[in-house]
Amino acid sequence: MVSTAASLPVSTHDDAALELPDGSHRERVPVLIFEHPAQMARQVARRIANLIEERQAVGKNVVLGLPTGSTPIGVYEELVRMHREQGLDFSNVITFNLDEYYPMKPDSLQSYHRFMHEHFFDHVNIPKENIHIPRGDLPREEVEAYCLQYEHAITKAGGLDLVLLGIGRSGHIGFNEPGSGPETRTRLVVLDEITRKDAASDFFGEENVPREAITMGVGTILDAREIILMATGEHKASIVRRAVEEEPNRRVTASFLQRHRDATFYVDRAAAGELTRIKTPWLVREVTWTPELAKRAVIWLSEKLGKAILHLEAADFYRNHLQGLVHAYGNVDDLCRQVFEDLRRRIRYPESLPRKERIIVFSPHPDDDVISMGGMLDKLVRNENEVTVAYMTNGSVAVFDADVRRMLRFVEMSLPALGFNDEAGREAFRKTKERYLRFLKNKKPGEVDLEPIQQLKAYIRYAEAVAAIEVMGLDERHARFLDMPFYKTGTVRKAPIGEADVQVVLELLREIRPSHVFVAGDLSDPHGTHRMCYRAIQLALERYNQPADLPDGEAKDAPQNGTASKGKKKEKAGPSRPAAERPLVWLYRGAWQEWEIDKTDIFIPLSKADLDRKIEAIFKHESQKDRAMFPGAYDEREFWERAKDRNRETAAALNRLGLPEFYAAEAFVTTYEMP
Structure with missing residues (x-):
């Protein structure tokens, strides 16, 4: 007889950390776990706001150490909101940023000066003279003296009251790479290979990433009165565990935070996944x-x-x-x-998969569909479903300039064969081509492409996407290129998800009225596009399932049961879209990680022929073949190799557990409400 399952005691406050039972004694530093990154960001922002107000009440300044990167953006957004809507005053705030690339001009796209002003400083009232960011544009002979001055400025300001940190996948804090010790101070450092690989997407290639940076030292950070380290995502889980559970060591510089009197790790559930109390609490x-x-x-x-x-x-x-x-x-x-x-x-064969239903496959980039669920897509088509593949972004920033040059020359050489014999028209094309080629030849790393070149790169990805789904029996009529607004910055860093993005997804849902939607739950991509697309779909589905979005007369109390796997549905008060019309959401992974066996709701067996067909479809994405622009750190395999290896390993894992032996398998999680 199974003992009664008691829910973990979770605070009902929206932003409260997840309270877990004891079992954290392997953790050498306090760790707060949050269900969602947004909750964590709000909690950190409130802690900073409280500190600012406490100091204002006694007429004192507050000195903050601030990081860059994707993790703290939510904190900065919340602080900006509190300033605008609640009147949070930053006039008593002094800031010292942790680091900056070297060499790096302040106005460069990848500069941390630019990052901080765009995300935070330009939107609050911190006095300009109170903002300190390490300079990456100094002559080398002046750097050492400048670093000493930076340390002196921190001391003169009264020392750091609170330092906010992220953690790199090598375990670094700031740019204190493995090997850095607690005695280190602000200095010029050589960047680790993993750090440069992680930064490659921002610089359009690892070869363009600076090899050095100026950073606060571990000792400078440890001198702060309070330290908060934030981490989100599955890709940070392993290093979080090492930083928290291993003894302090130079291989993981974040582990030295264990020695601080008031340091706390704030992590989301995904980043906490490898902690012993979470993974194997028994x-x-x-x-x-x-x-x-x-x-x-x-x-x-x-x-x-x-x-x-x-x-x-x-x-x-x-x-x-x-x-x-x-x-x-x-x-x-x-x-x-x-x-x-x-x-x-949980093993599903074709006869138990959807048949003759309306289905939307959302693909963040123009190749995620076939990389992550090519086998399922093939079976859905064979089951005569009405499949629409919605490519959410155009993927243009991941196309090499060489592909544009090759395509321009191809078009020029093809004009006569296509019947375009007008010499004036051909001459006009040649002039345009030469202008674009000159731009590409002189373009600096990370420089935004001309808009027509961005469009050409998008068309390359679109054509490849159509060629890929043709392998599965679909054609261009089944492809939708949503070209979502948040992506169209021309750079790797994207705009926040906005109302326009949500509307794009919502309009497609209203048009197709699908009974199933497939969504990328693979949120560890280095550029963050998957996570942003996920959020846009989540918000659109919430609206789609609400009474206001139903046709007249359809809003009513509806049963909340359905065919989602046990434990995945959430009760929702009030009327909503009838369960029979609410699409079942299938979350897929594969490009960056795979679902764990115990978390998977549905396994789709693949034969060798199935997997070969999937790989053939992936090969159609020629601009991403052989060398992808953003492969991510650690994993140098091409995406078709990752897909093949992960699908084979899923099948092998099932076989080791004693289940039927398949050649390969894809894994999915199903739910009616996206978590």
Whole structure:
């Protein structure tokens, strides 16, 4: 008999950190876990605002150490909102930024001076003379003296009251790369290879990333009175665990925060995923054995011992700290059979997939559809569904200039064969081509393309996308190029998701009225586009499912049950779109990561022929073949190799658990309300 599942005690306050039971004794520094990054950002912003107001009340300044990067943007946005709407006064604030690339001009696209002014300083009333950002435009012989002056300015201001930090995937804080110790101060450093790879997307290629930077030292940071480190996303989970659970060491400079008297890690659930109390809580505390936790523990034990689930025996559980699970269930054989059957039922063959229904596949970039769910897409088409593939961004910034040059020459050489023999027209084309080629030849790294060149790059991606879905039996009539506004900056950094973006998605939902939508749940892409597209779809679906969005007479109280997997639906008060008309959301992964076995709702087996067809479709994206512009750090495999390896590994993992042996498999999570 399973013990009653008690919910984890979570605060009902919207922005409160997730309160977890004990079991954090392996953590050498306090860690607060939030369900969503936005909640975390609001909480951090409120802490900063409170500190500002506390100091104002006694007529004192507050000195802040500030970072750049995608993680703190939400904090800056909330502080700006509090300034505009609540009158938060920043006139007593003095800021010192952590770092800047070297060499780097302040007005460069990648400059942290520019970043801070665009995201924060230009929108609040911090006195100009109170803003300090390391200079990356100094002659090399002046850098050492400047760093000493920066340290002196911090001391003169009274020291840092609060430092806000991010964490790099190498474990660095600021640009204190592995090897940096607690004695270090503001200085010029050589950047680690991983850091440069992570920054490659901002600079349009790793070769353009500066090899050095000026950074506050670890010792400078540790001198602050309070430290908050923020981390979001699955790709930060491993390094967060090392920084929190390992002893302080120079390999992970963030681990030195353990020595601080008032340092706290603020992380979202994804970034906390590798902490022992989250991943394997039974190793550190007594747990209430819910079916979900029991399933995870059985899979963990099976993988650890290399034994199929149905081969596990009671002694295996006792030897691996799972006696509480044995006691809760009583019969190990029954428990293992339940977990095995639960997984087996999640394997779906074509006959149990949607048939003759309306389906939208949302693809953040023009290749995510075939990379991440090419096998499923193929089966949906074969099941005679009405499939619309909606490419949310044009992907133009990921096209190399060489591809534009090649296409321009191809068009010029093809004109006679296409019947364009007018010499005046051909001469006009040649002049235009030469102008574009001159621009590309003289373009600086990261410089925004001319708008016509941006369009040409988009058309290259569009043509490849159509060629890819043709492999699956679709054609250009099934492709929608949404060209969402947030993406059209011409640079890697995008605008925030706005009302116009939500409306683009909402209008497509209203037009198609799908019964299924497929959405990228792979949120660890280095440029953040997947996460932003996810948010736009989330907001659009919330509206689509509300009474105001229903045709006249359709708004009514509706049952909340349906065909989503158990535990995925959320009760919602008041009338909403009838369950029969609310689209089932399928979250896919594959470009950057894959769903864990215990989290997957549906496995789609793929034969060798299925996987070969999927790879053929990926190959149609020729501009991304051989060398993608933004492959991300750590993983040098091409995207077709990542897809193949992940699909093969998912199948192999199922086989190791004792389930049917497939050549490959894709994994999906299903829900009626996007988390």
